[in-house]
Amino acid sequence: xxxxxxHVWRQPSAKDTGRLETYEARDVSPDMSFxxxxxxxxxxxxxxxxxxxxxxxxxxxxxxxxxxxxINGVAHGPQRGTATCQLHMRTFKDGDEIVIExxxxxxxxxxxxLVVDRSAFDRIIQRGGYISxxxxxxxxxxxxxxxxxxxxxxxxAAACIGCGACVAACPNASSSLFTGAKITHLGKLxxxxxxxxxxxxxxxxQMDEEGFGNCSWFGECQEACPKEISIDVIKQMNHDYVxxxxxxxx
Amino acid sequence: xELNSKVPPGPLTAKWDQHKFxxxxxxxxxxxxxxxxxxxxxxxxxxxxxxxxxxxxxxKCFCFQDSPRRAHSIAAQGGINAAKNYQNDGDxxxxxxxxxxxxxxxxxxxxxxxxxxxLSVNIIDQCVAQGVPFAREYGGTLANRSFGGxxxxxxxYARGQTGQQLLLGAYQxxxxxxxxxxxxxxPRTEMLDLVMIxxxxxxIVVRNLITGKxxxxxxxxxxxxxxxxxxxFYLSTNARGSNxxxxxxxxxxxxxxxxxxxxQIHPTCIxxxxxxxxxxxxxxxSLRNDGRVWVPKAKGDKRAPNDIPHAERDYYLExxxxxxxxxxxxxxxxxxxxxxCDEGRxxxxxxxxxxxxxxxxxxRLGDSTITERYGNLFEMYERITDENPYKVPMRIYPAPHxxxxxxxxxxxxxxxxxxxxxxxxxxxxxxxxxxxxxxALMQGLADGYFVIPYTIGDYLARGGFNAVNTDMPEFKxxxxxxxxxxxxxxxxxxxxxxxxxxxxxxxxxxxxxxxSRNDAGLHKALDMIPKLREEFWTDVNVPGSAVELNxxxxxxxxxxxxxxxxxxxxxxxxxRTESCGAHFREESQTPDGEALRDxxxxxxxxxxxxxxxxxxxILNKEPLEFESIHLSTxxxx
Ligand SMILES: Cc1cc2nc3c(=O)[nH]c(=O)nc-3n(C[C@H](O)[C@H](O)[C@H](O)COP(=O)(O)OP(=O)(O)OC[C@H]3O[C@@H](n4cnc5c(N)ncnc54)[C@H](O)[C@@H]3O)c2cc1C
Ligand code: FES
Numbered sequence: 001x002x003x004x005x006x007h008v009w010r011q012p013s014a015k016d017t018g019r020l021e022t023y024e025a026r027d028v029s030p031d032m033s034f035x036x037x038x039x040x041x042x043x044x045x046x047x048x049x050x051x052x053x054x055x056x057x058x059x060x061x062x063x064x065x066x067x068x069x070x071i072n073g074v075a076h077g078p079q080r081g082t083a084t085c086q087l088h089m090r091t092f093k094d095g096d097e098i099v100i101e102x103x104x105x106x107x108x109x110x111x112x113x114l115v116v117d118r119s120a121f122d123r124i125i126q127r128g129g130y131i132s133x134x135x136x137x138x139x140x141x142x143x144x145x146x147x148x149x150x151x152x153x154x155x156x157a158a159a160c161i162g163c164g165a166c167v168a169a170c171p172n173a174s175s176s177l178f179t180g181a182k183i184t185h186l187g188k189l190x191x192x193x194x195x196x197x198x199x200x201x202x203x204x205x206q207m208d209e210e211g212f213g214n215c216s217w218f219g220e221c222q223e224a225c226p227k228e229i230s231i232d233v234i235k236q237m238n239h240d241y242v243x244x245x246x247x248x249x250x
Numbered sequence: 251x252e253l254n255s256k257v258p259p260g261p262l263t264a265k266w267d268q269h270k271f272x273x274x275x276x277x278x279x280x281x282x283x284x285x286x287x288x289x290x291x292x293x294x295x296x297x298x299x300x301x302x303x304x305x306x307x308x309x310k311c312f313c314f315q316d317s318p319r320r321a322h323s324i325a326a327q328g329g330i331n332a333a334k335n336y337q338n339d340g341d342x343x344x345x346x347x348x349x350x351x352x353x354x355x356x357x358x359x360x361x362x363x364x365x366x367x368x369l370s371v372n373i374i375d376q377c378v379a380q381g382v383p384f385a386r387e388y389g390g391t392l393a394n395r396s397f398g399g400x401x402x403x404x405x406x407y408a409r410g411q412t413g414q415q416l417l418l419g420a421y422q423x424x425x426x427x428x429x430x431x432x433x434x435x436x437p438r439t440e441m442l443d444l445v446m447i448x449x450x451x452x453x454i455v456v457r458n459l460i461t462g463k464x465x466x467x468x469x470x471x472x473x474x475x476x477x478x479x480x481x482x483f484y485l486s487t488n489a490r491g492s493n494x495x496x497x498x499x500x501x502x503x504x505x506x507x508x509x510x511x512x513x514q515i516h517p518t519c520i521x522x523x524x525x526x527x528x529x530x531x532x533x534x535x536s537l538r539n540d541g542r543v544w545v546p547k548a549k550g551d552k553r554a555p556n557d558i559p560h561a562e563r564d565y566y567l568e569x570x571x572x573x574x575x576x577x578x579x580x581x582x583x584x585x586x587x588x589x590x591c592d593e594g595r596x597x598x599x600x601x602x603x604x605x606x607x608x609x610x611x612x613x614r615l616g617d618s619t620i621t622e623r624y625g626n627l628f629e630m631y632e633r634i635t636d637e638n639p640y641k642v643p644m645r646i647y648p649a650p651h652x653x654x655x656x657x658x659x660x661x662x663x664x665x666x667x668x669x670x671x672x673x674x675x676x677x678x679x680x681x682x683x684x685x686x687x688x689x690a691l692m693q694g695l696a697d698g699y700f701v702i703p704y705t706i707g708d709y710l711a712r713g714g715f716n717a718v719n720t721d722m723p724e725f726k727x728x729x730x731x732x733x734x735x736x737x738x739x740x741x742x743x744x745x746x747x748x749x750x751x752x753x754x755x756x757x758x759x760x761x762x763x764x765x766s767r768n769d770a771g772l773h774k775a776l777d778m779i780p781k782l783r784e785e786f787w788t789d790v791n792v793p794g795s796a797v798e799l800n801x802x803x804x805x806x807x808x809x810x811x812x813x814x815x816x817x818x819x820x821x822x823x824x825x826r827t828e829s830c831g832a833h834f835r836e837e838s839q840t841p842d843g844e845a846l847r848d849x850x851x852x853x854x855x856x857x858x859x860x861x862x863x864x865x866x867x868i869l870n871k872e873p874l875e876f877e878s879i880h881l882s883t884x885x886x887x
Pocket of ligand 2 (some may be wrong): 063
């Protein structure tokens, strides 16, 4: 069992100013997940008449992308390739102090405590992060052959969970890893070719409109990504963008 | 109430085609005049909202997460079934249909299960066209794996993230429609009640989870695709937010609730480790393709697994079910694990666990093949337990996972309330008393992409709609009721947290209405649940206010509904004195401990009708008739 000191960002709403508050987390088991540790702290806060800490979470198995916080300044905490909900307390030791803050980016306004608004990601997808087929009339699945390597590459990029850690980790708050992942996923597949040019141009434009920064190759994003998506997807995006511009996308 | 299943006449194989021809159509120009509300953005909701809007209807779609992409469907791992027969191993629409019916222990509606098997093939085509990166063979064709309860290889997958990839496909289709202005999306918005006008579903009342504002939305039809209610057990494989509120409120407004006690306990989950535990993590059933399940032969054998010689291990699934071995259906496999643990042969600290061992598969195939197949699952396991499954066998135990019960629907997926539809896990659906692995994704997408787009038109085309708006008294009074309930919850100011009460409810349900059930235990639960509900309403502590982001308040509302639903589940389990599928009544078993069905008395769907807060619910029965198959005893030996 461990005792920890937490410094947690508390901000009642978007309008209020926030600050770090300190809490004790006692009798923490190393087998607890990070969010379970926060659950226990919240139970204590409630029974002592205080407001629990708000944070987003749902699946608690690293796939929905809801959770995410800066843990001692690192997006999703110290363990590589791990979302906050999958981080276990055995990575910490008795007496540790932990600073917990929300994602910080202009394009992700804070809603409350550790909860931020990531709807900008949905709007980026709206600009072309799909293949325009309506339901019905699709050809037989095996009419479209996709080599295994190609399918594997597409899947590597498609694994993105949309959590926003890449943005939070980037000194410029760029969303290039997120956007590049979708462009790469669809761009690798034969089904994605017809819209490839217009997709990349529109999605990149939307990133700018949302106020995300530019990529200057720090590489922090791939370090923070819980799915370990490689910055190769950003190269792919840039390559596609230049090619589309040269061809003059509609 | 009258239960009219509206199953079309004619031979089983022709029913759906004939029905599509017979039902009324709404002409393209008129579709723009209809508003449809879709609650839920999982596989069922997102596919329905996208497709209905492609047809021209005006759609509003709601979800409680911050983005539709985060619906619980995202967590599905193993795969999706389809009767493509790409492997040439004897699969067919009829075989998938038969496996589904048999897997469900003959407690589903034959015509619905058949349609599901028929549509399965279209789903794969649609998803491939959307760019879902399914696993492929080197030649570029689609790959398959096998899943429990089947002897053919018909499961399509995208690594261990099939649900994620299918949901992203549906989500992207939805975002495409949002971008065109044809769907309005309401994320972080929770439906709290259904509004009926002139006996029809005409809208919903929701809470904006950021501002706390209570708002109404009117429509011509309402589609609920809000998922299952396994979280009634507190600990389950479901996402933490998964809840029964939408379907429970619909039940209280008059929609029949079918087979509430049919809940699936999944055999391969990571065992519970402590009181703080917030959820149970599933280890995909696909692992049983290569993992072998065993426990020590001797009781209380505390040696490390690798120190137990082969001859002293009991590979009990292979022993008891040689034909299906480790790939038996879920209900049977779960009960077998419980049985060996009850005998004192369970492993791990708590003694509630069995081994799932990959040593033989690794010897046969090598580490790299195993990594290729299950790498992410092995990683997930190690992260949680701190043990390396390449070296030490996994420890697994059954956990609540899926609910076959749900709102009763007819062949058109309409509930007993005109204009109210239920799709996906929220309906009582096509799986009878037990669902086969990889069939939930199939059903959600069949409902959303291919069934509701046809059947809803039939209702709308029949007309007779009066104009409605959200200023009408029906909306206003529902808004008031919700505001009152909210103030009441916030005013109790007691000593117990919502989670502590929810956890206690979970214990009651797991102990008395879980993997095996008996009359005495069920009656005990029936006595305990109202007391706990009473305690909730007098001693719960919900901090904060109604006009802010308040996660404790959200939970409190959901738990208050679970506390009512639990009682209906227990009543249903008491009524059904037979064993069937996942519903195992100890009083009804064969000499060798298998479920003993009673077709003479229980070949029906139990559809419960709400009769008021203080009255016992009314049981309505939809008899199940099977034309194309013979009712047989399930045999996986
Ligand atoms: C860990 C895990 C693994 C699984 N693996 C597989 C598998 O390999 N193959 C398979 O076939 N099945 C699998 N399943 C089952 C399958 O994932 C689910 O049954 C299916 O995804 C349910 O889809 P759905 O669309 O019905 O509901 P969900 O995906 O649960 O979506 C529910 C939606 O409703 C919304 N909602 C709920 N209540 C409200 C409300 N009151 N107001 C507003 N919105 C609301 C939610 O926000 C969400 O958008 C798995 C399940 C789990 C838990
Ligand atoms: S809660 Fe879903 S990824 Fe962490």
